[in-house]
Amino acid sequence: MAKIVTLGEIMLRLSPQGNDRFIQSESFRIIPGGGEANVAISVANYGHEAYFVSKLPKHEIGQIAVNALRRYGVNTEFVARGGDRVGLYYAETGASMRPSKVIYDRAHSSIAEADPSDFDFDKIMEGAAWFHWSGITPAISDKAAELTKLACEAAKRHGVTVSVDLNFRKKLWTSEKAISIMRPLMKYVDVCIGNEEDAELCLGFKPDADVEGGQTDAAGYEGIFKQMMQEFGFKYVVSTLRESYSATFNGWKALIYDGKEFYQSKRYEINPIIDRVGGGDSFSGGLIHGLLTKKTQGEALEFAVAASALKHTINGDFNLVSVDEVEALAGGNANGRVQR
Numbered sequence: 284m285a286k287i288v289t290l291g292e293i294m295l296r297l298s299p300q301g302n303d304r305f306i307q308s309e310s311f312r313i314i315p316g317g318g319e320a321n322v323a324i325s326v327a328n329y330g331h332e333a334y335f336v337s338k339l340p341k342h343e344i345g346q347i348a349v350n351a352l353r354r355y356g357v358n359t360e361f362v363a364r365g366g367d368r369v370g371l372y373y374a375e376t377g378a379s380m381r382p383s384k385v386i387y388d389r390a391h392s393s394i395a396e397a398d399p400s401d402f403d404f405d406k407i408m409e410g411a412a413w414f415h416w417s418g419i420t421p422a423i424s425d426k427a428a429e430l431t432k433l434a435c436e437a438a439k440r441h442g443v444t445v446s447v448d449l450n451f452r453k454k455l456w457t458s459e460k461a462i463s464i465m466r467p468l469m470k471y472v473d474v475c476i477g478n479e480e481d482a483e484l485c486l487g488f489k490p491d492a493d494v495e496g497g498q499t500d501a502a503g504y505e506g507i508f509k510q511m512m513q514e515f516g517f518k519y520v521v522s523t524l525r526e527s528y529s530a531t532f533n534g535w536k537a538l539i540y541d542g543k544e545f546y547q548s549k550r551y552e553i554n555p556i557i558d559r560v561g562g563g564d565s566f567s568g569g570l571i572h573g574l575l576t577k578k579t580q581g582e583a584l585e586f587a588v589a590a591s592a593l594k595h596t597i598n599g600d601f602n603l604v605s606v607d608e609v610e611a612l613a614g615g616n617a618n619g620r621v622q623r
């Protein structure tokens with residue numbers, strides 16, 4: 284299996300019980316998570332040598348996050364320790380027509396204030412097959428954006444495949460700022476993951492005209508994918524596609540383009556959704572495993588979309604599933620019966 288490195292922030296998610304609102308809560312559950320940490324845990328579950336790179340305080344609250352990574356087999360040797368703050372976010376789970384809500388409390392976290400001297404990126408990338416980051420990392424702070432660039436440069440020096448999940452977060456930066464930082468970073472990227480909204484807000488691509496009811500259909504993606512490929516020369520452009528036409532219909536599928544063929548995965552109907560946070564990250568984790576181990580882009584995508592469909596059934600950010608469980612779903616052998 285391969286050495287896979289991810290860079291970003293792991294936070295503590297503070298959530299009310301069940302569907303309670305923030306203001307009626309007397310206690311919050313602590314759930315560790317963060318885009319790139321979630322990807323590291325996914326690939327560790329698939330048997331890879333996963334390394335998460337970040338900075339966390341030395342105190343016990345920082346240790347909660349380190350322990351969460353170690354519990355699932357992620358190597359934390361390159362998590363620098365120091366600074367004062369672990370990023371927090373509060374997440375309220377919606378119900379029916381009431382949407383879920385996130386409030387960040389992450390400014391001045393240790394990773395937001397980390398310095399290049401906290402990391403030896405050449406050592407980190409040595410022997411790695413894959414480096415993954417997301418648009419959340421450069422959005423955290425200018426210093427974190429600089430770290431992202433240094434990590435990408437080191438990855439390229441060591442011949443490491445680089446993937447990005449564009450992951451636009453409007454509470455962290457504006458589209459103008461995102462475009463100015465993200466576009467120059469695309470020259471390091473081999474595999475670009477993002478929906479049409481991310482492509483517009485992070486990279487400045489305008490969606491095609493055939494957007495129906497606010498959702499671009501699979502055909503509408505072809506134009507955007509072609510433009511992205513032409514401009515940045517990615518090896519693959521990939522997107523998940525949520526088809527939610529009602530509160531109970533949660534269609535979930537994905538698309539991949541290698542510059543020659545568009546492949547569209549099968550669609551899963553996920554009902555009920557237990558926790559959608561981390562759904563995109565579980566897709567990225569599955570895609571990395573798929574592209575590293577499968578023969579075709581189609582097989583890789585089917586693995587990724589099945590992995591992320593399963594994530595929606597699990598509480599917390601992490602996709603705690605094995606290769607066999609994902610293969611069973613992707614291969615049509617999962618029937619929801621008790622496994623004895």
Ligand SMILES: O=C(O)C(=O)C[C@H](O)[C@H](O)CO
Nearest residue numbers: 316317318419560561564600
């Ligand atoms: O929004 C973020 O910055 C997070 O990393 C929180 C969640 O873990 C992430 O959004 C899941 O993809």
